[in-house]
Amino acid sequence: MQKTKTILVAENDLYIYTFYNEVLTAAGYNVVWAEDGKKAINIFENRDDIDLVLMDIEMPIIDGYQATAKIKEINSEIPVIILTAYDLRSAKETAEKANCNLFLTKPIRSKDLLSSVSEFLD
Numbered sequence: 001m002q003k004t005k006t007i008l009v010a011e012n013d014l015y016i017y018t019f020y021n022e023v024l025t026a027a028g029y030n031v032v033w034a035e036d037g038k039k040a041i042n043i044f045e046n047r048d049d050i051d052l053v054l055m056d057i058e059m060p061i062i063d064g065y066q067a068t069a070k071i072k073e074i075n076s077e078i079p080v081i082i083l084t085a086y087d088l089r090s091a092k093e094t095a096e097k098a099n100c101n102l103f104l105t106k107p108i109r110s111k112d113l114l115s116s117v118s119e120f121l122d
Contacts, residue, residue, distance in 0.1 A: 068080050085106045
């Protein structure tokens with residue numbers, strides 16, 4: 001039997017997190033929520049069941065770039081998908097420097113979210 005995959009969602013907007021949570025849990029994934037980059041790092045450091053990270057760029061305390069870089073220091077193999085409302089070349093370049101695996105822009109449709117996640121988990 002295959003274990004259920006767990007996704008850490010680092011997103012400070014409750015409305016957006018709720019959308020991600022509904023889409024991902026309906027598809028059979030476990031979801032863990034971090035409201036800021038610092039909490040995302042702490043959760044990742046203290047859990048061994050995280051299979052993928054969805055990371056918003058604009059977050060309080062520690063932004064998504066810094067949180068991604070730290071998470072990749074802890075485990076360079078973990079897939080990290082950056083999600084942002086900004087479709088700027090500089091944002092994408094900064095995300096790549098932080099070693100994210102994929103850069104997506106908001107708003108994202110549920111089928112595109114699931115397709116991107118399943119690219120790394122299925």
